[in-house]
Amino acid sequence: MNDADLDALIPGLIKKARDAREKAYCPYSNFKVGAALLCEDGSIFTGCNVENASYGLCMCAERVSIANAVSAGHRQFTALILVCDVPYFIGSCGMCRQVMAEFGFDWYLVMTTPGINNDWKKVTIKELLPYGFGPISLDDSKGQKENIQSNE
């Protein structure tokens, strides 16, 4: 999908993310977050944050949307739209950035601001997680191990 086609879809995806945000389960933080994940084939999966009394088990909206997509058989993503109430552009937490990087560095996170203006800004996962570690890092390290062993 080219940039112009993606940009044209973003307002509708923001609406889906806002609808998902309304389903957030966040009795501890009261910080509602919604996500809408556009897959390469055009499928859309949403997510909201799901908190837990055992705080470390809280799940972010981004990861919930990715889990929804993967569990339906999707692994190729185009953009993840993120909505929350922070009045400026803000990216995902570090854990979510790493989970996004599992599925490549050349797709987009779309940050938004609240309100009716539909202001948004898209960044690649590579921009979101510079020098990021991903599946290819494991492959690349295997080659290095062989080089080290052959030098011994």
Ligand SMILES: [Zn+2]
């Ligand atoms: Zn997160």
